[in-house]
Amino acid sequence: GDSVTQMEGPVTLSEEAFLTINCTYTATGYPSLFWYVQYPGEGLQLLLKATKADDKGSNKGFEATYRKETTSFHLEKGSVQVSDSAVYFCAPGGSARQLTFGSGTQLTVLP
């Protein structure tokens, strides 16, 4: 079945630092790829997505590029803010059943 390996946290950065959270996956075919974000005490929200190879998803300064050759979908942001502190989940889609979620990466941004 599908699986995803996500960079383990927690990750602690200072404000305005560069962020990378690695994500690699195994899946049948070429699934859509997603990053979700979960703020404390809340459900998950879609952060960005890419539906085919070489697509770049972007939102709120975050970016991720669908790399078919390396089966990766790493999340990046050039300058993080305190408000970006949350848990980030990588998820390859592609089946009618549901998404396969990574274990999540806790990000804390210090002022």
Added chain:
Amino acid sequence: DGGITQSPKYLFRKEGQNVTLSCEQNLNHDAMYWYRQDPGQGLRLIYYSQIVNDFQKGDIAEGYSVSREKKESFPLTVTSAQKNPTAFYLCASSINPGTNTGELFFGEGSRLTVL
């Protein structure tokens, strides 16, 4: 506004009691899902439903039950058979389970604590 509403947000249960978590959506989505989240872990699928009056077990269905009598509603019952029910429960929905996009819309979650 359209969305998914879960209730209650917090719930306490004594051992041996069944509890039911509510999930309602007004997004006109066909598919609905229940996930369990434990501290520091990812989401694990409990049950999902692609259409009214039909549902399938996920990865950790033991000790849980669901119903899907209406498109808008997908309640989850945590039974006394669930050995370790304390967790954060998330309900989600998607437009069309048969497509290859897989984008999910989540509720705010329900935190269940067994005393």
